[in-house]
Amino acid sequence: MKEFKLNPDRFFDPETAVRKIARELYEETLSLPIISPHGHVDQRIFVDNKPFSNPTELFIIPDHYVFRMLYSHGIDHSELDIPKKDGSRKGIDPLKIWQIFSDNYYLFAGTPSGVWLDYEFCEVFGINEKLTSENAEKIYFQINEKLQSPEFLPRALFEKFNIALLSTTDSAADSLEYHKTIKESGWKGRIIPCFRPDGLTNLLDLNWSQNIKKLGEVNGKEITNYKSFLTSLEERRKFFKEMGATSTDHGVLTPYTHKLSDVESDKIFQKALKGNVTETDAALFTANMLMEMARMSSEDGLVMQIHAGSLRNYDNRIFDIYGLDKGIDIPVSTEYTNNLRELLNAFGSHKNFSMIIFTLDESNYSRELAPLAGLYPALKLGPSWWFHDSIEGMTRFRHSVTETAGFYNTVGFNDDTRAFVSIPARHDVARRVDANYLAGHVARHIISMEEARNLIYELTNGLVKKAYKL
Amino acid sequence: MKEFKLNPDRFFDPETAVRKIARELYEETLSLPIISPHGHVDQRIFVDNKPFSNPTELFIIPDHYVFRMLYSHGIDHSELDIPKKDGSRKGIDPLKIWQIFSDNYYLFAGTPSGVWLDYEFCEVFGINEKLTSENAEKIYFQINEKLQSPEFLPRALFEKFNIALLSTTDSAADSLEYHKTIKESGWKGRIIPCFRPDGLTNLLDLNWSQNIKKLGEVNGKEITNYKSFLTSLEERRKFFKEMGATSTDHGVLTPYTHKLSDVESDKIFQKALKGNVTETDAALFTANMLMEMARMSSEDGLVMQIHAGSLRNYDNRIFDIYGLDKGIDIPVSTEYTNNLRELLNAFGSHKNFSMIIFTLDESNYSRELAPLAGLYPALKLGPSWWFHDSIEGMTRFRHSVTETAGFYNTVGFNDDTRAFVSIPARHDVARRVDANYLAGHVARHIISMEEARNLIYELTNGLVKKAYKL
């Protein structure tokens, strides 16, 4: 069996001058902690701090990047025992699922999942073979054994990964009880929540009524109109902030922003309470709520993130059986210039307001987002997101936005992941891509080595701390 | 006269490590046959197997890539004696036309046509000078002499080019008589048809009524309603399949898909028969026919290709005089996510259905097409098409889609050409670009040399065979 090790110069330009500089810059990041200001790790793993049950549950079941690729080659979710909407599962032997995954591991060649998984196997679990059909079982048991050891408990890994901060993403009506428990546990790992009110601001959310009810309950005040709705949100934001949150997050199909009068807003809100809201109503209401969220941010200082342009739950059959976040969200063409105009005119120059924008439509990098970020003090560009969180994707991001927005209107890296063990892998890729990008600039004499050294710190730790107020 | 030869390392990255790997990978493809699963070569050349008449008729008259570039520099089609719509020509001395082409050959610097033509002159015809005004006549006669020799007859070239399979594209009502003749001739060259029903499914096609009549005749059953229309198409597909077809092809302005009821469909169909269909009717009918074609493919197993986003016959004057396929088709921005949703929900996970999508709108590669291909088992991405079938175009394609779709949700190369003699040139470019792309990955330690070797085979022969069921 051929030994498999990660090359220390991986992802760097093969040209020797660039590679040498890239390596030097990358090495500057080795002592820097991981800061993860936006993601979706399940905080309960740090409450319980129990061993991950097995490699299949760790690497396959929660990772829609993985099972969507398998699905694209004809492997149905049912063969992988992905939990159904109601949480039910068939109880397939995890080793059998692992074997399917291993048989198809070649599909991940050249994909970010392949890159991350290679890192996780090699660097985190010390596996020195490439996963194949033949060694699937052996590697399964090698990983499984480690998972049972104290060094591989969630909190131990958190510390080993040198994570200075991890933000989760939490629905606005969440009680944040797990965050409380972690805080009160005396463990020093810094895990903070992020306020995400999509289930309340999107009137077409399937659970909207329940969410409104839950929001009322958690605040101890029934929500009967638009005014009490706004007040409740303000109270929740206050609570989230007390619990350590520094940001909010808003997932919208289009980033349309438009302020309605309170009377109009309430009219739509009342229709929603009665369950007969139209698509136009809902679009207007979301546009209005983005304005309200910006206004609240300008008051309470929470940094407002907008993740736009994902058409969620594209496949009806998979959604009906398996529910949300199952790899069936597909990007659409997205417009920012006109859509954000009202918000940016109102709050883009506000001293106490900060907004971070993400896109899945790369044609916007140079056309709309970099020009906007290079103008408005409140606006910064989030890193390349989701499908573009990859070697080439991050490289395209830097190439497309830097000249117009500058480095200092960006915010460093987000891993944005549910896959806890992939966090160091993802940050490693980002650091390498950034080091390599800067090295290309140094080698082409666009910036000096001194500037590059400052910038690699900024892209790794400096900008993220400022942007997310950490 | 300076000798002109193709450099053996052409199109490879100049960086020595990458170049060395690229060369090694490219050499792996030298023994592999050409598989051409989609194109527009006139099959009659293999029926008659007569010498090509002269260099002008071979390189200029049928190649709209060539004469559109000349047109852009003020050389009208009439100066080149391009046949009019009715087939009529002025009878200009072909050497005179060749001289105009040669005088302007510098225009093709840096274009794929320039790259292909250099190859054809050098490698196919053994010309070792770059074409110029001065040597135009000499080269004309050099090529012309070769064309009269038995080694340059179409069937001999087909064999010399090592073409394992060549697909033509044929209108649904075509009798396929030439295909029959070739089959019955005892010649071993494998030439298969592809079922293209655009002239029937696009109710606004100028010849729609004639096409419907012809379809009725070729099937021996008059078409009087939507039902008999569908049945006729099913019969034709059966016939094409018997004649060796493995695929269908659909050229549409937008890939909008939507199922109409049979009653609605027939209502529109009856309007079309009476010649008073509206644009909305036609758009809906085409959307419905894409659904029907997918349904039929899921039944008969023919692979469904969609080529979307070309606004045909943009220039009215040129179209009126010279007709179809005269270099006057211009790409438009194209939307896939929403447009394909109904089709993908209905058939995207169907075990017996396969679809290959092409685009002229590169902004879709990473935004819509790679995410869709990385999800649906029935969907694969066709290679970079038409204006993007070029060194940079193919490179952009690989860079934009690989990370999200993976290599294995693509289908290898299509030459898609009318220019028979350009086929080896085009495949040579594709193989070089792919070898170079993989070499970059190896040099950056994203994939291993072993993986790259497997992949260069897949990208050249493996994937195309699977995708087109060859």
Added chain:
Amino acid sequence: MKEFKLNPDRFFDPETAVRKIARELYEETLSLPIISPHGHVDQRIFVDNKPFSNPTELFIIPDHYVFRMLYSHGIDHSELDIPKKDGSRKGIDPLKIWQIFSDNYYLFAGTPSGVWLDYEFCEVFGINEKLTSENAEKIYFQINEKLQSPEFLPRALFEKFNIALLSTTDSAADSLEYHKTIKESGWKGRIIPCFRPDGLTNLLDLNWSQNIKKLGEVNGKEITNYKSFLTSLEERRKFFKEMGATSTDHGVLTPYTHKLSDVESDKIFQKALKGNVTETDAALFTANMLMEMARMSSEDGLVMQIHAGSLRNYDNRIFDIYGLDKGIDIPVSTEYTNNLRELLNAFGSHKNFSMIIFTLDESNYSRELAPLAGLYPALKLGPSWWFHDSIEGMTRFRHSVTETAGFYNTVGFNDDTRAFVSIPARHDVARRVDANYLAGHVARHIISMEEARNLIYELTNGLVKKAYKL
């Protein structure tokens, strides 16, 4: 203090073979003059030929690239004493403003402004330190001293920069008195006007009524209807041509073109005169005026430039206080294929018509613009514009358009600047990027060194002269 000098190989590919060729090609351009066929330099500086008042007035106040970046980091226009709409200023000490600029000079790392400014400081003013907070004052006085010397008067710089021609951009009703004065002064610097009628063809322009009145006055004939409007424009074009103009320029949000009947046109025009035009009216009228401008160009031979896709005056507050051209114009997604169809069908093949198209939407390079420019003899592609006038932006332009349009359907470089002293810096970047692009082609054996030598001349001087009829 570390010495700061521009590296002679800056912006070239670090790979040694490419770099060597790039340097060789770049050196071919050193003896070539600067031709600036489109820009916004204030011609009055050549009338007065007085010293520039100080570094702040030279580098900061007129350059919206500079102050928008400072604004994006919270430095308000008022802190920089940017003139208000009415021309009023606070009278802040320019050295204080220079200090703010210097404190924030690090923001320009990796931006074209940074690249240009480094060149201007180093090459034009002989400053051999990188601008910082610490040396701000020293450098201010170094530059200031030079500005007072005869070698730094505008006309002397014009000659030192080796500018063969500089075009300004002038509103259609402009008297061109400064152009006259320069001509009559006996100075040999060639400065020509360009005819820009946007304030007249856009019925929603805030000053439309005044502009119409002014147009009537300058021609000595009151404009009372569409017919006299057209005649007036024709007369002005004639006058501009007599004054040396070879081109017109049209800034439009969308490049929609559509001919109205004279009756329809006059109906809208009369509404405009009465001040009650709708948005639809205005859009139609602009579309019609692009057709009229093309028709006039086909008659008088002025080259028609279209700059489309900038949403002007995006920020209401800044616009209200500071007015036009304050860095608050933001690109929008732009469609060319359908919008230009009517114009290209009517004039795209006209022997006496020439049009140059610019875009801020890079997704159009390969999708719409290169295919159109590779077809229509009257259409050429302008260089990468505004936010894309940068190392990466120009590189993307060449990579995206060359294969389909060829080199010869492009028009060389435009500096398009208000910042006179940046002109040599901008042309230097363009020449380097083009040399490097061609070097990559030579190293990959796509073109020969001989072709590259011809092309670097064409891209620097040849094509611009032909395209702008200079």
